[in-house]
Amino acid sequence: MSKTTALEISNISKKFERPGRPTIEALRDINLSVKQGEFVSIVGASGSGKSTLLRIVDGLTQATGGTVSVNGKIVTRPGKDRAVVFQQDSLLPWKTVIDNVAYGLAINGVSRREREQTARHFINVSGLQGFESHFPHQLSGGMRQRVNVARALAVSPDILLLDEPFAALDAQTREVMQTELLRIWEEEKKTVVLITHQIDEAVFLSDRVVVFSARPGQIREEIEIELPRPRDLEVKRSATFVAYVDHIWKLIEQEVRMGMKS
Amino acid sequence: MTFWARTYDFLQGDSRTSSLVRVAFSVAVVLLIWEILTATVVTNSLLLVPPLEVFAALGRELANGNVWTNGVATGVALLVSFPVAVFIGVAGGLILASNRLFSLTAGPMLMALYSVPVVALAPLFIAWLGLGFASKFVIVSLVAVFPVLVTTEVGLRATDKALVDAARSFNANGWQIFTTVTLPYALPYVVSGVRVAWARALVGIVVAEFFGSFAGFGFAILAAGQTFDTATLLAYVILLGAMGVIGSLVFESAERRLAPWRHE
Numbered sequence: 001m002s003k004t005t006a007l008e009i010s011n012i013s014k015k016f017e018r019p020g021r022p023t024i025e026a027l028r029d030i031n032l033s034v035k036q037g038e039f040v041s042i043v044g045a046s047g048s049g050k051s052t053l054l055r056i057v058d059g060l061t062q063a064t065g066g067t068v069s070v071n072g073k074i075v076t077r078p079g080k081d082r083a084v085v086f087q088q089d090s091l092l093p094w095k096t097v098i099d100n101v102a103y104g105l106a107i108n109g110v111s112r113r114e115r116e117q118t119a120r121h122f123i124n125v126s127g128l129q130g131f132e133s134h135f136p137h138q139l140s141g142g143m144r145q146r147v148n149v150a151r152a153l154a155v156s157p158d159i160l161l162l163d164e165p166f167a168a169l170d171a172q173t174r175e176v177m178q179t180e181l182l183r184i185w186e187e188e189k190k191t192v193v194l195i196t197h198q199i200d201e202a203v204f205l206s207d208r209v210v211v212f213s214a215r216p217g218q219i220r221e222e223i224e225i226e227l228p229r230p231r232d233l234e235v236k237r238s239a240t241f242v243a244y245v246d247h248i249w250k251l252i253e254q255e256v257r258m259g260m261k262s
Numbered sequence: 263m264t265f266w267a268r269t270y271d272f273l274q275g276d277s278r279t280s281s282l283v284r285v286a287f288s289v290a291v292v293l294l295i296w297e298i299l300t301a302t303v304v305t306n307s308l309l310l311v312p313p314l315e316v317f318a319a320l321g322r323e324l325a326n327g328n329v330w331t332n333g334v335a336t337g338v339a340l341l342v343s344f345p346v347a348v349f350i351g352v353a354g355g356l357i358l359a360s361n362r363l364f365s366l367t368a369g370p371m372l373m374a375l376y377s378v379p380v381v382a383l384a385p386l387f388i389a390w391l392g393l394g395f396a397s398k399f400v401i402v403s404l405v406a407v408f409p410v411l412v413t414t415e416v417g418l419r420a421t422d423k424a425l426v427d428a429a430r431s432f433n434a435n436g437w438q439i440f441t442t443v444t445l446p447y448a449l450p451y452v453v454s455g456v457r458v459a460w461a462r463a464l465v466g467i468v469v470a471e472f473f474g475s476f477a478g479f480g481f482a483i484l485a486a487g488q489t490f491d492t493a494t495l496l497a498y499v500i501l502l503g504a505m506g507v508i509g510s511l512v513f514e515s516a517e518r519r520l521a522p523w524r525h526e
């Protein structure tokens with residue numbers, strides 16, 4: 001059974017020109033293809049261009065070279081087929097939870113009744129019932145990140161792009177959020193591209209882990225994670241899991257060392 | 263917890279009652295010091311009179327309708343010129359924030375005008391525009407416009423880039439980004455500018471009325487000063503103080519309502 005390709009990244013490169021200062025080469029010749037419904041994680045040292053790649057895929061940043069296509073169509077700007085969850089808090093602080101979740105729908109001209117209905121559905125999916133009329137500053141970091149995920153899901157994208165969504169959370173909350181994300185992914189059947197610097201998070205969640213080299217970001221290795229699904233936290237103690245983590249850890253360590261030498 | 267610890271907690275709390283108690287307390291202290299001063303150090307009633315006499319004068323002015331006449335003159339001038347100043351300030355801030363070149367060109371000049379005590383030019387305006395409403399209008403608008411203009415521009419430029427990215431990633435167009443992100447983000451800044459502008463407008467109106475008018479709180483203060491009626495003079499100062507405090511409280515609560523996340 002060969003699934004269709006949801007996301008095709010071809011020869012993407014990105015240089016940041018900075019007047020009066022050396023140009024930064026953030027990405028070099030990235031090729032990556034993600035299948036419909038696949039969960040792919042990207043790990044790599046900080047500064048290796050992971051966020052830049054995600055922004056290019058979303059259409060927020062223009063690549064210097066190469067193309068991104070989603071369901072066969074070349075990306076030139078953000079679109080309804082993709083949605084991002086940023087690492088940084090990006091909820092509108094003056095809007096309630098429900099209005100934040102409905103925000104993308106409001107931008108796209110969905111009627112108030114319909115968007116509230118949709119928002120309520122994803123508030124339930126994300127375990128935010130009872131917090132509809134809270135403001136973001138009244139929520140914990142974990143809750144806020146749920147709202148971010150719900151807001152992205154509400155526009156029903158084909159591809160969910162997550163940029164270190166749980167990095168700011170404490171270890172326990174992060175584990176809870178990981179299992180929640182797995183559950184939502186299985187229920188909603190989305191294609192997911194997740195950026196993380198937590199290797200165990202990448203292995204736990206993904207079908208495939210893509211390891212970036214240090215700057216300029218290039219794909220160092222792709223690793224198929226052949227752990228059975230559905231997965232629960234138990235799997236993190238299995239020998240296979242530990243071996244995957246160990247392998248990826250060594251790759252990144254080498255990259256960081258080489259980065260420090262040059 | 264001891265009685266004192268509980269009292270302390272109550273007094274430094276956020277509730278409406280505790281803030282009322284705090285205000286009442288500070289007013290009482292000021293009145294007490296004032297009373298003691300007039301009883302001991304400053305016994306010359308041309309310089310300072312005890313609080314009770316001032317309140318008596320206030321009662322007299324209320325009863326004979328002078329407060330009303332002067333209040334209408336000052337109030338109408340403020341109610342017309344202040345909103346105009348706010349409107350022009352916001353519009354100017356929008357223009358400056360929309361264009362870097364404008365801002366760079368006009369910015370230093372505006373900063374200079376903001377720093378200059380415009381009230382010093384009051385005699386000049388009165389020479390140009392005569393006694394009465396027109397000169398009050400120009401002076402008040404001129405002193406009040408700058409804080410609004412500056413904070414509006416700052417607020418519009420302060421926008422959190424992450425919020426703009428989120429909006430863009432939902433395919434928002436420029437107008438949608440402006441109305442759903444930039445503007446709401448700037449609003450509390452604008453209101454804080456309006457709050458500063460209100461305090462300046464009160465100074466502006468009093469100075470304008472000193473130099474050129476036949477009615478108004480400033481006129482009444484000057485008239486009382488010229489007849490050495492210190493009690494009446496202070497009565498009008500207290501009224502102006504009350505207007506300042508009320509305005510400040512109103513705009514502060516508006517700020518709080520518009521940006522509750524900044525206050526926790």
Ligand SMILES: Nc1ncnc2c1ncn2[C@@H]1O[C@H](COP(=O)(O)OP(=O)(O)O)[C@@H](O)[C@H]1O
Binds near residue numbers: 051053
């Ligand atoms: N807008 C930008 N202008 C200039 N340099 C940038 C910009 N965005 C990212 N960079 C640079 O590109 C490199 C990759 O950044 P990023 O994609 O954020 O890495 P990662 O997410 O892997 O930590 C970094 O060196 C960063 O400083």
Ligand SMILES: [Mg+2]
Binds near residue numbers: 050051052164
């Ligand atoms: Mg990043």
